[in-house]
Amino acid sequence: xxxxxxxxxxxxxxxxxxxxxxxxxxxxxxxxxxxxxxxxxxxxxxxxxxxxxxxxxxxxxxxxxxxxxxxxxxxxxxxxxxxxxxxxxxxxxxxxxxxxxxxxxxxxxxxxxxxxxxxxxxxxxxxxxxxxxxxxxxxxxxxxxxxxxxxxxxxxxxxxxxxxxxxxxxxxxxxxxxxxxxxxxxxxxxxxxxxxxxxxxxxxxxxxxxxxxxxxxxxxxxxxxxxxxxxxxxxxx
Amino acid sequence: xxxxxxxxxxxxxxxxxxxxxxxxxxxxxxxxxxxxxxxxxxxxxxxxxxxxxxxxxxxxxxxxxxxxxxxxxxxxxxxxxxxxxxxxxxxxxxxxxxxxxxxxxxxxxxxxxxxxxxxxxxxxxxxxxxxxxxxxxxxxxxxxxxxxxxxxxxxxxxxxxxxxxxxxxxxxxxxxxxxxxxxxxxxxxxxxxxxxxxxxxxxxxxxxxxxxxxxxxxxxxxxxxxxxxxxxxxxxx
DNA sequence: TAGGTATAGACGTCTAGACAAATTATGAAT
DNA sequence: ATTCATAATTTGTCTAGACGTCTATACCTA
Numbered sequence: 001x002x003x004x005x006x007x008x009x010x011x012x013x014x015x016x017x018x019x020x021x022x023x024x025x026x027x028x029x030x031x032x033x034x035x036x037x038x039x040x041x042x043x044x045x046x047x048x049x050x051x052x053x054x055x056x057x058x059x060x061x062x063x064x065x066x067x068x069x070x071x072x073x074x075x076x077x078x079x080x081x082x083x084x085x086x087x088x089x090x091x092x093x094x095x096x097x098x099x100x101x102x103x104x105x106x107x108x109x110x111x112x113x114x115x116x117x118x119x120x121x122x123x124x125x126x127x128x129x130x131x132x133x134x135x136x137x138x139x140x141x142x143x144x145x146x147x148x149x150x151x152x153x154x155x156x157x158x159x160x161x162x163x164x165x166x167x168x169x170x171x172x173x174x175x176x177x178x179x180x181x182x183x184x185x186x187x188x189x190x191x192x193x194x195x196x197x198x199x200x201x202x203x204x205x206x207x208x209x210x211x212x213x214x215x216x217x218x219x220x221x222x223x224x225x226x227x228x229x230x231x232x233x234x235x236x237x
Numbered sequence: 238x239x240x241x242x243x244x245x246x247x248x249x250x251x252x253x254x255x256x257x258x259x260x261x262x263x264x265x266x267x268x269x270x271x272x273x274x275x276x277x278x279x280x281x282x283x284x285x286x287x288x289x290x291x292x293x294x295x296x297x298x299x300x301x302x303x304x305x306x307x308x309x310x311x312x313x314x315x316x317x318x319x320x321x322x323x324x325x326x327x328x329x330x331x332x333x334x335x336x337x338x339x340x341x342x343x344x345x346x347x348x349x350x351x352x353x354x355x356x357x358x359x360x361x362x363x364x365x366x367x368x369x370x371x372x373x374x375x376x377x378x379x380x381x382x383x384x385x386x387x388x389x390x391x392x393x394x395x396x397x398x399x400x401x402x403x404x405x406x407x408x409x410x411x412x413x414x415x416x417x418x419x420x421x422x423x424x425x426x427x428x429x430x431x432x433x434x435x436x437x438x439x440x441x442x443x444x445x446x447x448x449x450x451x452x453x454x455x456x457x458x459x460x461x462x463x464x465x466x467x468x469x470x471x472x473x474x
Numbered sequence: 475t476a477g478g479t480a481t482a483g484a485c486g487t488c489t490a491g492a493c494a495a496a497t498t499a500t501g502a503a504t
Numbered sequence: 505a506t507t508c509a510t511a512a513t514t515t516g517t518c519t520a521g522a523c524g525t526c527t528a529t530a531c532c533t534a
Contacts, residue, residue, distance in 0.1 A: 008517060034484060045519045050485085058295065066485045093523035246485060271514060282489045287515085301514045304497030 001043045013033050013042055013052035021072055022059060032062060032070040039136050063230070077140060080235045081226070082207075083178040086166055091135045099134045100163045103142075103196070105156045107149055114146050117222040122140040125149040127156065139197045140232050145223040153218075169220070176215045184234065189226060197228045204229045238280045250279055257419045258298060258309055269299060269307040270334060300467070314377060316464065317472045318445075323403055328372045337400045340379075340433070341391045344386055350382050354448050354459040360384040361380040364393065369433050372453035374435045377468050382460040389457075406457070413452045420446040421471065434465045441466045 003009050017038075020026055033041065038049045054174060056062045058201040064070045079090060106128050117121040145165070147155065151172065158168045169177060185207045185219035194201045205226040212221040227234070240246050254275075255264055270278065275286045290307060292298045301307045317329060328335035343365050344452040352359040384392065384401070388409065395405040406414060422444045431438045441464040449458040464471070 010517080036484080047520090048518060051517085064485070065527085067483080067528080069484065069527095247487080273514080284490090285488060288487085302497085303495065304513075306497095306514065342523070 001041075009044055010051035010055070012047050013044070014039075014055045016042075017056060018050065018061065026072045028072050030072050032072060035068060039227040061089050074138070074231050076231060077135065078235050081179075081182055081184075083180075085179060087133055088164055088166070091140075100158050100165075101132050101134065102156070102163075103130045103132060105129050110146070114171045114222055118146060118148055118219045120148055122209045125154060129156070129159065138231065139199075139228065141225050141227040142193050143223055143225040145221055147221050165221070174214050174220065177212050177220060180211040180213045180219070181215075185209075185220065186229065187208065193226050197226070199228050199230060206234060208234070212235075238278075246281055247285050247288035247292070250275075250281070250286065251292045253279075254289065254293060255298065263307050263309045265311040267309050269309065271306060281347075284301060308420060311375070311468050313470045314372065315472050316469050318416075318419055318421075320417075322416060324370055325401055325403070328377075335429070336370065337402075338369045339397050339400075340367045342366050347383070351459055355385055355456045357385055364389060366393070366396065375468065376436075376465065378462050378464040379430050379433045380460055380462040382458055384458050402458070411451050411457065414449050415453075415458060417448040417450045417456070422446075423465060423466065430463050434463070436465050436467060443469065443471060445471070 002237070003012055010018050016024075017032075018137050026032055032053075035046055035049050035053070038053075039046050042049065053062065053064065057064055057070075060076070061073055063073045070088050077091070079085070087100065088098040107125055108128055110118065110120060110122055110124045110126045112122050114126060115124060118124075120126075120127065125148075127147045127149055129143075129147070131143050131145070132139050133141045133143065152168075155172065160166060162168055166177075169175075186204050187207055189197065189199070189201060189203075189205045191201065193205065194203075197205070199205075206229050208225045210223055210225070211219050212223070214220050240249055250409065254263075263269055269290075272283055272286050272290070275290075276283050279286065290299065290301065294301055294307075297313070298310055299307050300310045311361075314328070316322070322338065325335040343364055344362055347355065347357060347359055347361045347363045349359050351363060352361060355361075355363065356361075362385075364384045364386055365380075366380075366384070368379045368380050368382070370380065378438050389405075392405050395408050396402060399405055406412075423441050424444055426434065426436070426438060426440075426442045428438065430442065431440075434442070436442075443466050445462045445464070447460055447462070448456050449460070451457050
């Protein structure tokens with residue numbers, strides 16, 4: 001390898017790796033070569049390689065995990081937590097193709113927790129929707145939603161067609177609804193969630209618990225959502 | 238020096254320097270000790286000191302200049318460039334005390350440039366105001382403003398009292414005005430500007446050229462402002 | 475087969491030294 | 505006193521090596 005004078009070697013290595021990533025040689029999520037492999041490729045000291053990688057980490061282009069390696073950072077989606085936040089709008093606004101796939105649905109009796117959030121009596125029949133939200137085919141979040149059966153009988157079919165809760169609500173005369181509360185926490189995903197998110201079990205998820213209400217303030221949905229922390233960043237304004 | 242186990246030495250040094258800065262041992266704008274002095278103080282290798290300093294630079298707490306040293310970074314003020322941007326509001330909003338001192342004023346005939354921006358005939362008499370804007374006594378910007386004499390005769394006295402163009406305009410029946418255009422560039426300051434800004438001549442300034450108009454769109458002020466790039470950051474939304 | 479252990483692989487930290495690049499201080503010559 | 509070249513200071517880059525910490529895997533044992 002021969003280096004141009006005037007620009008430090010680590011900056012040139014940074015550029016080379018950056019263009020490799022831009023060209024798709026290392027795709028988002030891919031494992032980068034190890035430091036020693038890069039040392040051999042560029043013929044420099046390991047510290048010089050590390051200086052270049054540090055710059056890429058700083059630029060949020062790669063993510064390094066001790067003992068495992070460096071990985072190309074997936075573009076993180078900023079997800080604003082407003083009262084009128086709509087998943088599809090956010091994703092389309094970033095020129096990415098949103099999709100919401102229903103994994104399973106069933107009707108069950110509300111436990112105390114669900115009943116409280118939906119403001120119904122425990123034992124009331126509710127619909128449970130389990131879905132995965134994706135952008136360009138990359139899973140961003142898995143959500144479990146609970147809706148009262150009495151008001152939304154048959155919503156499953158509509159949701160399956162429209163792939164949007166917002167659209168489905170419209171079929172039930174709800175043109176406007178808003179987020180009431182959102183609680184945020186972080187945790188490690190269950191095997192099932194990790195699998196659906198296609199992410200490692202030791203990478204954390206951002207978990208939100210929320211209640212949506214219609215225009216008159218009546219709860220219409222209680223949901224628990226697990227966002228991939230590598231792909232989504234929640235924004236509170 | 239003895240180090241706690243479990244936390245890397247450079248992080249501990251970073252913390253120590255950070256608390257020194259927080260305690261005012263090194264005040265904003267002050268020169269930090271040289272790397273070699275820190276090496277002697279902490280009894281570690283120079284690279285370890287550099288790692289700690291790099292973290293502080295990354296956190297925008299200090300600024301390093303090759304050959305000169307490291308300096309405690311003054312808190313940079315975010316200056317939004319909206320159409321209704323008011324200097325005093327921005328500064329007070331950051332819990333800092335705004336002040337605008339008039340350095341000089343004179344009446345002269347508009348040259349082609351000034352006339353064009355103010356939409357008057359060349360040769361029309363205009364007032365030139367030369368002022369310094371400060372926050373907590375620290376100069377942030379120097380501004381040269383041009384206003385048509387015909388409309389604002391006697392504004393100098395009012396500006397000197399109120400120390401605000403916004404207030405002065407109100408005395409002339411202008412309760413609302415807005416920014417029409419703003420051009421932004423960067424350059425090195427003249428000796429006079431550098432002196433008024435109390436900054437080094439080799440530190441750049443952000444220069445803006447702007448026209449303010451009243452509610453009916455008539456130009457009322459043409460101004461050139463030089464912001465200290467170490468203390469102000471312009472925000473365009 | 476399940477579980478624990480040993481080991482290798484990979485990144486993190488620290489030290490040591492040399493030279494380059496930018497700035498500042500010094501001192502001589504005019 | 506000013507100017508200019510030189511030296512000293514100070515930060516930037518690169519190399520070299522050692523050891524620590526974390527992860528994943530292979531292997532051994534019960």
